[in-house]
Amino acid sequence: MGETRSNNNVVYRCTYHVVWCPKYRRKVITGDVDIRLKQIIREVCTERDAPIVELETMPDHVHLLVTVDPQYGIHRLVKQIKGRSSRLIRQEFPEVRSRIPTLWTNSYFVATVGGATLEIAKRYVESQRNV
Structure with a gap:
């Protein structure tokens, strides 16, 4: 069912499924951009002590x-991931900067995941690469 964690005030088990897309749903998450994006996401999550259960990218989400x-x-976590990744990807990959005015749309999808549905959600995210 997931690991119970705690800070100084709260004991919690809050796992989320988050999905977001590049501006205009452009297929820019490929090759080196894909590799760098995953690295940035992992860095932000590590800094914020937010363990990644699963991470998968498609060219357009x-x-x-x-x-x-x-x-x-x-x-706050999604805002930090999207902000840092947009800034760094657009600095490091001029071809992305020339294709879209900003890397990400303002919106994203988020759902809580818990109990028996965690494994189902994890399998779903893992299977997205094969779609």
Whole structure:
């Protein structure tokens, strides 16, 4: 059912399934951009002590299963991932910068994952590469 975690004030088990897309759903998450994006996501999650359960990218969207401290919040984590990755990817890959005005759309999908559905969600994210 997932690992129970704690901070100074809260004992929690908050796992989220997050999906977001590049602006205009452009297929820019390929090759070196894909590799660098995953590295940035892992760095942010490590800094925020938000363990990644599963991470998969498609050319036009990202799936992330992540456990987040409820006092930090999923919105703050996603905002930090999208902000840092947009800035760094657009600096490091001029071809991305020339194709879209900003890397990400303002929106994203998020759902809580828990109990028996965690394994189902994990299998779903893992299977996305084969679609």
